[in-house]
Amino acid sequence: MQSILRNYIRRHATAATRQNSSVNASEISFFSKLSSQWWDEHGEFAFLHRMNPIRMQFIHEKVREMDWEDGATSEEKISRRSALDGLKVLDIGCGGGLLSESLARQGARTLGIDASEANIAIATLHSQADPNFRVSSASPSPSNLSYRQISAESLLAESGPEQYDVVCSMEVLEHVDNPADFLNSCAQLVKPGGHLFLSTIARTPLAYFLTIFTAETLLRKVTPGTHTYSKFVNPGELVEYFQNYPTSLTSKATTTEAEVRGMIYAPLRAKWHLASRTASLWGGDLVNGCNYLFWVRKPNVSPSQ
Amino acid sequence: MASTRHVPFRLLKAGRHALRTRQYSSARVSDDCDIVIVGGGPAGLALASALGSSAASNRLRIVLVEGGDLSKVHGWSLDSDVYSNRVSSLTNASQSFLRDIGAWSHVEESRTCPMEDMEVWDGVSDARISFHASDVPTTGSTEGQQMARLTENLNLQRGLLRHLKTHPEIELIDKTKVESIIRDEEEGQWPLVKLANDRILRTRLLIGADGFNSPVRSYARIPSYGWSYNTQAIVATMFHSPPSLYQNSLHTTAYQRFLPTGPIAFLPLSPTASSLVWSINPPELAQALVASASQNPSVLASMINAAFRLPTVSLKYLYDVVMDARTKGVAIDGEAITKEIRWREESHGIDGNSTYASSSTQLSQGMPSLDAASLPPLVTSIQPGTVASFPLKYNHAETYLGEGLGARTVLVGDAAHTVHPLAGQGLNQGLADVECLSKCIAEAVANGGDVGSYTALLPYAQERYIANHTIMSAVDKLHKLYSTEFEPVVWARSVGLEVLNELDVVKSAIMATAGAHSSKTTNSADAAAGINNGWSVVAKGFESYASTVKAARMASQGAVGLIGGGLEGIGRIITNLSK
Missing domain, CATH: 3.50.50.60 (FAD/NAD(P)-binding domain)
Incomplete structure (x- = not known):
């Protein structure tokens, strides 16, 4: 397995340019070293594997909810096997492809991008073992999952804005150098009426205690150095960022919709739970005080609204 | 497609x-x-x-x-x-x-046949417990009273x-x-x-x-780890007379008697047919019974009737007869067994007309005796080709x-x-x-x-x-409790009061699993929790049984005069049981 992987990386290794504003070179090399462990469900990324179902649940719920709010009573939308079926979805910082594979299985035409070439190699290799995504001569349709080694900024420059129905960037924000620029790139890639999903860690003493002190230092479940406390982002800061988002991009906007949902890890069940929507009413600081999901919808410019 | x-x-x-x-x-x-x-x-x-x-x-x-x-x-x-x-x-x-x-x-x-009532009793002490479907908390309306x-x-x-x-x-x-x-x-x-x-x-x-x-x-x-119980189970389909007009018109009661050789169960299928599950230690005895049934099915029918009725001391004798025939390679005389059983009933003071008379010639004619419902109907014949046996195991991955x-x-x-x-x-x-x-x-x-x-x-x-682990260990403990030959435990079991306690354990075991959940209203986690609760009652039951036996042992030390080694032995057994 390891030697296949090394050969694969060697074959696919290409000189990549990295003059992007938000990509942090040391973070990229750090995760490249860990890349072979992405799919070890008992290893370094076990927490992410277990987080994946509730990320998907949240994405699914929000997209479906907005479909209904938009008055999607058409046969076409109801009969779809999932709310994501046929949507164009971008997963920024896809890592080994944990989320990308799930999105693609739900029928989304998914592009996973990552600045680390080792991650892209792992993600591609893993998806090729799975008949759901395998591109073969016998298969009549091309796979709806693809990967590219590229940064969000470069992709935006290359393809232009407003390309994707859904843009996801999970557990990435806390690893980038310039969060404001990064968020701007993410937001620009979203089509009007489309969705941006983020997940990250709040900058609170609780988050420091759980993610850095407990997971890295005490239990060594996560390699020390994975997280940097000062890079954590509070939910309020995200909400504020999008409230003040330049109006040129959201020209005919009436309101910007956003939602924050905490994720709580239950160690005894080894399972993540999505906090209920009303949780922030009674204990928002605690519930959203560590890992949380964030959703924001780009206002729909269409006059039919 | x-x-x-x-x-x-x-x-x-x-x-x-x-x-x-x-x-x-x-x-x-x-x-x-x-x-x-x-x-x-x-x-x-x-x-x-x-x-x-x-x-x-x-x-x-x-x-x-x-x-x-x-x-x-x-x-x-x-x-x-x-x-x-x-x-x-x-x-x-x-x-x-x-x-x-x-x-x-x-x-x-x-x-299929609903099981509405169950009679469970101890072969040594005859302590008995009866329970009914109405005791089972049902939430679904479709299940009815079963x-x-x-x-x-x-x-x-x-x-x-x-x-x-x-x-x-x-x-x-x-x-x-x-x-x-x-x-x-x-x-x-x-x-x-x-x-x-x-x-x-x-x-x-x-x-x-x-x-x-x-x-x-x-x-x-x-x-996976596990062990063989050194026990074989005999299964067969049994025929019997329908319940008399004076009784419940349908045969919907299951019977189980805990014998020192293992439990014997009588499970209703129709008014005139029932299924047998008879666990027997040692396995040689089970094999001998199966062999005897292949030569003369009426022998097994008589043995089943006796196993639900005779005191264990007489059963032991009958087992010896069956084993003896097996080792000598001779067929058992059905008449002789019937005669032996009748003689033993007489010597135990069982009236020929009572429910406990297995060789009774009176077959649900006329008014049944008051305790008729406490025993299964008399087996008249065994459905040909249905007698089989298999070894019992405990195994968990x-x-x-x-x-x-x-x-x-x-x-x-x-x-x-x-x-x-x-x-x-x-x-x-x-x-x-x-x-x-x-x-x-x-x-x-x-x-x-x-x-x-x-x-x-x-x-x-x-x-x-x-x-699964909770259910399995409870059932395993139950088996060990009843199958042990260890004197002090047998003695403890023969003391009616304690036995009643443990029959409560059997009861909660059956209630816990029979406790219906309607999956429309209950999610699987709740249902699992329900089962877990039920079985932890079983586990607790064993703990309290163990302590009751300990107390009884302390109280009767002087009177019974068990020697030191015996005391340590019972302690060990009880500890094992309650583990």
């Missing part, structure tokens, strides 16, 4: 085959599957049924592989007055699961197969053994299932519903999920656990496994997950391992 609908157990359609095959370096061709279920027994068929009726089946390619001929099971048919010898008591929880997946309507309900429903295993399996015919998207491959299971070393280390017809299935998830000697478990390198090199595997039913049949829980546990696993799979599919991943299957293992 519609064109293949009427073809039973079709092989893979050629077109689909070409679409999904891939070439291996060694020039072999494999089919890509999402789920391969190995084993077409009740658990495997129920799992295929459950998956077929869930939305997951639209997105997954599911194949079931069975070595035997499923068309025989599908075509199984018996006259209405004869019954197969393998019968299970399906709890209300199991029935509502089967109803939910749409399989129960394919089970021939007229061949504790469980006695169902022939073949009736259930045939019903599941009939249900699967309505789901042609699930492929059934029968009469085909699994030759070997290896890892796909080239890509992803997925399991490759090589069939006897040279087909190779490459699968995302491999499910072992392949019984006690599970090849899937060996492939996954999952160790160390985990239900394969890891590392054995990844993408999961065990259900007997492949995961084998339990003593005294509480009738084996099949119900398997069905509960299947219900939980199919929900896990459906949830993973709904979230775009990989159904073969450890993360997707973990909730199944977490929920079922603990639930």
Whole structure:
């Protein structure tokens, strides 16, 4: 397995340019070293594997909810096997492809991008073992999952804005150098009426205690150095960022919709739970005080609204 | 697809085959599957049924592989007055699961029998407990007043197969053994299932519903621990007179007597037929009884009647007669046994007309005696060809999920656990496994997950391992408590008061599992919690039993005058029991 992987990386290794504003070179090399462990469900990324179902649940719920709010009573939308079926979805910082594979299985035409070439190699290799995504001569349709080694900024420059129905960037924000620029790139890639999903860690003493002190230092479940406390982002800061988002991009906007949902890890069940929507009413600081999901919808410019 | 609908157990359609095959370096061709279920027994068929009726089946390619001929099971048919010898008591929880997946309507309900009452008593002390369906907290209205429903295993399996015919998207491959299971070393280390017809299935998830000697478990390198009980169970279908007009018009009572050699159970199937499950230690005695039945079935009928009625000291003598004939290789004289039993009844002071007179010539004519309902009806004959015996085992896999090199595997039913049949829980546990696993799979599919991943299957293992372990250890303790020959424990058991305590344990065990849950109102986690609570009552019952026995022992030290060694011995036994 390891030697296949090394050969694969060697074959696919290409000189990549990295003059992007938000990509942090040391973070990229750090995760490249860990890349072979992405799919070890008992290893370094076990927490992410277990987080994946509730990320998907949240994405699914929000997209479906907005479909209904938009008055999607058409046969076409109801009969779809999932709310994501046929949507164009971008997963920024896809890592080994944990989320990308799930999105693609739900029928989304998914592009996973990552600045680390080792991650892209792992993600591609893993998806090729799975008949759901395998591109073969016998298969009549091309796979709806693809990967590219590229940064969000470069992709935006290359393809232009407003390309994707859904843009996801999970557990990435806390690893980038310039969060404001990064968020701007993410937001620009979203089509009007489309969705941006983020997940990250709040900058609170609780988050420091759980993610850095407990997971890295005490239990060594996560390699020390994975997280940097000062890079954590509070939910309020995200909400504020999008409230003040330049109006040129959201020209005919009436309101910007956003939602924050905490994720709580239950160690005894080894399972993540999505906090209920009303949780922030009674204990928002605690519930959203560590890992949380964030959703924001780009206002729909269409006059039919 | 519609064109293949009427073809039973079709092989893979050629077109689909070409679409999904891939070439291996060694020039072999494999089919890509999402789920391969190995084993077409009740658990495997129920799992295929459950998956077929869930939305997951639209997105997954599911194949079931069975070595035997499923068309025989599908075509199984018996006259209405004869019954197969393998019968299970399906709890209300199991029935509502089967109803939910749409399989129960394919089970021939007229061949099943509700169990409304149960009589359980101790063979040594005759301490007795009776309970009724009304004691069982039912939440579903459809279940009515029953504790469980006695169902022939073949009736259930045939019903599941009939249900699967309505789901042609699930492929059934029968009469085909699994030759070997290896890892796909080239890509992803997925399991490759090589069939006897040279087909190779490459699968995302491999499910072992392949019984006690599970090849899937060996492939996954999952160790299991267990032991043989040094006990054999005899099964048979028994015929008897219908209940008299003065009694309940339907025969819906189950009887179980705990003998020092093991429990004997009488399970109702119809007004004139019942099923026998008789666990016997030592196994030689069971074999001798089976041998005697093959020479003269009336001997077994007499022995069954005696086993429900005579004091254990006389039973011991009768066992010796049977064993003696076996070692000498001579046939037992049916007349002589009947005579012996009659003589023993007389010497025990049993009136020839009482219910306890097994050799009574009076067969439900006239007014039955007041205690008629406390004993099963007299067996008049045994259905030919139904006497069989099998060894009893306790076995539990160390985990239900394969890891590392054995990844993408999961065990259900007997492949995961084998339990003593005294509480009738084996099949119900398997069905509960299947219900939980199919929900896990459906949830993973709904979230775009990989159904073969450890993360997707973990909730199944977490929920079922603990639930099964609790049930199994309680049943195991129950067995050990009753089968021990150790003097002080036998003495303790013979003291009526303590025995009543432990019969309460039997009662809560049965109540806990019979406690119906209507899956429409209760989710599986709550149901599991309910079962867990019920069985932890059982476990607690044992603790209190142990302490009661200790107290009784202390109180009677002077009077009984047990010697030191004996005291230590009982302490050890009790500690083991309550562990």
